[in-house]
Amino acid sequence: MAAGQGTAPLDPTPLIDSMVQARLAPAGRDWLARALAEQAGDVDDARFGQLLSAASRIARRQPLQPSPALRMTFRAAADGLDPERWTLLEAVRVRLILAHPQRANDRGQAALESAFQYADEGELCALYRSLALLPEPKRFAWRAGEGCRSNMRSVFEAVACDTPYPWRWFDPIAWRQCVMKALFIGAPVARIQGLAARRDEELARMALDLADERRSAGRPVPADLWNVVGPCGGARADASIAGELDAANAIAAANPDGPRAAAALQQERRRAGAAGAR
Amino acid sequence: MLFLDPHVHMTSRTTDDYEAMAKAGIRAVIEPAFWLGQPRTQVGAFLDYFSSLVGWERFRAAQFGIHHFCAIGLNSKEANNEPLAKEVLELVPRFAMKEGVVAVGEIGYDEITPAEERAFAWQLDFAARNDLVVMVHSPHRDKKRGIVRSLDLAAECKVPMHKLVIDHNNEETVQSVLDRGAWAAFTIYPHTKMGSERMVEIVKKYGPKQVIVDSSADWGVSDPLSVPKTAALMRERGVDESAIEAACWGNALHAYGQSGQIDVDALTRPMAIDQSRLFHDNSVLRGQTPKQAAGVPN
Numbered sequence: 001m002a003a004g005q006g007t008a009p010l011d012p013t014p015l016i017d018s019m020v021q022a023r024l025a026p027a028g029r030d031w032l033a034r035a036l037a038e039q040a041g042d043v044d045d046a047r048f049g050q051l052l053s054a055a056s057r058i059a060r061r062q063p064l065q066p067s068p069a070l071r072m073t074f075r076a077a078a079d080g081l082d083p084e085r086w087t088l089l090e091a092v093r094v095r096l097i098l099a100h101p102q103r104a105n106d107r108g109q110a111a112l113e114s115a116f117q118y119a120d121e122g123e124l125c126a127l128y129r130s131l132a133l134l135p136e137p138k139r140f141a142w143r144a145g146e147g148c149r150s151n152m153r154s155v156f157e158a159v160a161c162d163t164p165y166p167w168r169w170f171d172p173i174a175w176r177q178c179v180m181k182a183l184f185i186g187a188p189v190a191r192i193q194g195l196a197a198r199r200d201e202e203l204a205r206m207a208l209d210l211a212d213e214r215r216s217a218g219r220p221v222p223a224d225l226w227n228v229v230g231p232c233g234g235a236r237a238d239a240s241i242a243g244e245l246d247a248a249n250a251i252a253a254a255n256p257d258g259p260r261a262a263a264a265l266q267q268e269r270r271r272a273g274a275a276g277a278r
Numbered sequence: 279m280l281f282l283d284p285h286v287h288m289t290s291r292t293t294d295d296y297e298a299m300a301k302a303g304i305r306a307v308i309e310p311a312f313w314l315g316q317p318r319t320q321v322g323a324f325l326d327y328f329s330s331l332v333g334w335e336r337f338r339a340a341q342f343g344i345h346h347f348c349a350i351g352l353n354s355k356e357a358n359n360e361p362l363a364k365e366v367l368e369l370v371p372r373f374a375m376k377e378g379v380v381a382v383g384e385i386g387y388d389e390i391t392p393a394e395e396r397a398f399a400w401q402l403d404f405a406a407r408n409d410l411v412v413m414v415h416s417p418h419r420d421k422k423r424g425i426v427r428s429l430d431l432a433a434e435c436k437v438p439m440h441k442l443v444i445d446h447n448n449e450e451t452v453q454s455v456l457d458r459g460a461w462a463a464f465t466i467y468p469h470t471k472m473g474s475e476r477m478v479e480i481v482k483k484y485g486p487k488q489v490i491v492d493s494s495a496d497w498g499v500s501d502p503l504s505v506p507k508t509a510a511l512m513r514e515r516g517v518d519e520s521a522i523e524a525a526c527w528g529n530a531l532h533a534y535g536q537s538g539q540i541d542v543d544a545l546t547r548p549m550a551i552d553q554s555r556l557f558h559d560n561s562v563l564r565g566q567t568p569k570q571a572a573g574v575p576n
Contacts, residue, residue, distance in 0.1 A: 046372060049372055050371070050372060050375070053372070053373075053375055053376045053377070054375055056376065056377035056378075057375070057538070061377075089377075117325070117329075118325070118329070118372050118373070119329070119333070120329070120332035120333050120336070120376050120377060120378070121332065121333045121334075121336055121337055122377055123376075124333070151334070151337075152333065152334065152337045153337075154337070
């Protein structure tokens with residue numbers, strides 16, 4: 001499917017429930033049941049925010065560690081969204097967010113905006129992880145862009161990685177900034193979904209400019225960069241990679257371990273090419 | 279030895295300070311909400327300030343291997359702008375029970391005005407009803423009377439004394455705080471509040487039980503290394519190790535740990551820094567070595 005086209009609302013709630021219920025202590029399960037019941041009767045924005053905060057008192061930031069089978073089912077039910085790196089606390093918070101009774105309308109959007117405004121780092125991550133699962137996710141595109149502008153790496157990765165949100169709903173400017181920022185801060189580009197589908201000449205140009213900047217500054221060019229360029233870089237990309245190989249070969253000539261360094265780079269190039277073909 | 283600085287305003291400090299603090303053994307800090315050197319004029323400024331305490335500042339500290347906790351409250355100075363204070367007090371419950379918030383604070387008296395007392399009492403009552411720890415700022419002027427009155431007001435609002443920390447004590451006030459069973463904190467400031475030498479004498483005289491040392495370092499002339507420096511002086515002057523540990527680590531952990539928000543085991547483990555912090559997942563790093571002193575690329 002092309003970016004930005006509508007999708008039916010995604011609802012992996014039963015899967016979140018199964019993970020959360022198995023991991024919470026009895027008191028935590030009771031708290032969550034009460035919180036969900038209270039929410040179902042409608043809550044004001046302040047109370048919704050307080051429930052999201054208070055979840056930290058019954059669930060820790062421990063890794064959720066979903067089983068491979070559950071991850072596969074989850075991804076299938078949620079357009080590729082992957083809970084692999086969620087914490088238990090995030091899962092509880094996403095569960096609460098998806099249960100907001102007004103989530104499909106303007107009041108729900110206002111409640112979410114208020115929650116973002118008052119959020120701490122952990123709440124921000126959970127809110128961003130939930131965006132792809134909400135009705136009409138495009139409503140939150142500006143907010144997700146704010147997350148990409150964050151200097152908190154955890155927050156950036158919650159928006160950018162393991163989620164279909166950026167490639168489905170970001171406009172070209174936000175999308176390219178998201179990918180370039182990942183390269184810039186060393187966040188794992190391989191975990192940005194839809195990269196192969198939304199690579200283009202402009203993104204390749206930006207990545208190749210970054211490669212030039214890094215070389216001029218005497219700093220290493222990240223291997224992920226070639227995955228961002230993919231097949232869209234043309235002759236300039238070939239020249240840029242050749243430059244990398246020349247540098248590696250210069251090291252090889254001056255260093256007994258050098259030939260292996262050059263071979264490794266060629267291997268990297270092949271890998272990038274293979275990733276580009278996916 | 280590991281240290282906890284249970285009162286330090288890190289938003290005013292540089293990354294050099296964070297580096298020096300980590301190097302000196304400071305593993306955790308508590309940053310209470312206070313004023314910014316000049317009064318704020320609108321509630322949104324408080325919203326963003328509280329947000330930064332539970333967001334960016336916590337993240338920034340973690341990059342240097344320091345656990346950042348905070349206290350949320352309306353400070354005494356700005357309580358005197360009553361229309362604004364009313365709006366800020368509505369914000370307090372939305373932040374005071376977030377993850378990593380260990381107390382309501384710093385609250386108390388500055389000029390001991392009726393407006394200050396109204397905000398103070400409201401927050402003490404809120405803390406008592408929600409079983410929260412309270413960090414009390416004591417006034418610079420008329421300190422002794424301010425502290426006695428703070429203890430009385432806290433008792434009236436039914437804050438248990440073991441959940442009450444009275445800060446910025448001196449030789450003249452410490453006994454009244456200890457007698458009531460509250461925690462007595464001391465701010466080591468180069469010029470005004472307490473010097474390290476005086477602190478050593480206080481620990482020798484009163485013992486380490488209920489005594490807490492902090493720096494209260496902020497945007498003024500102050501020293502974020504006050505806690506380890508005072509510990510070193512205590513050692514030099516023959517205070518025994520267990521007393522130093524209590525005053526510079528254990529007591530504050532005990533007092534603020536009553537919030538349930540401090541994982542002591544995590545504090546004593548070497549902290550996974552920044553990039554590996556999220557999930558301790560090395561694959562995120564792909565072979566890079568995360569650097570403690572590395573800045574934030576943007």
